[in-house]
Amino acid sequence: KANVKINAEKSVFFEKSLSFLGFIISKSGRSPDPQKVNAIHNMPAPTDGTQLKSFLGMLNFFHNFLNCPSHILEPLHLLLRKGVTWVWGEREEQAFCAAKKLLSTKT
Template identity: 30%
Template sequence: MKLKSSKCEFRKTKIKFPGRVRGQNGIAEDLEKTEVNRKMPPPENTTKLRSFLFMVNQLAKFFTGLAGKTKPLREPLLNETSWCWHQLQQRAFDEIKADLSLTTTPVLCYYDSRSLRHYQQTLHHMA
């Protein structure tokens, strides 16, 4: 394997991947990249809808229930003979964009047994 020094970065605390940032605290959403999703207008055809769904699915692990939320958006793709965009699709589109606009996005962090024990103790005391 050959490495090109001009493309290498050393001593970095975080690395950017498409749609994600991997750092000391784990993997988080790359807010710069997802800004495109937040500002995207409603799709005008199936090609733009597929593009939006592809981008959103790249972030699926950061949002719960995404498959259910995108179901109304996948329906127009089933029948490609005519394009239809109704209130149901618009509501789903707006809801997904709102989820992308949350200021506190989840972080997938590294396993830490001490945190797990603390979490289990907290749940035990709450019960």
């Protein structure tokens, strides 16, 4: 009815786990792909709002695996408010490192 065709070259069968859309899927469930987590962990500190939004978006992608209290990310979100001058200080650096550490320890 649906006229679905399977491409044998692109298909994977009988695997214990596979990487799909940034996650590792296995019989025990879903977990973040270590390559994606490593990419976030190796990100340098952002130098502008666009880079910070990108970092926060990548963290948000794995929000189901993070138990990140909002007060940890608050300094980063405050930088994104309209009219706020970009100043990356010690507080922002600590929040950035804490968020990366939470992601790498929880996954």
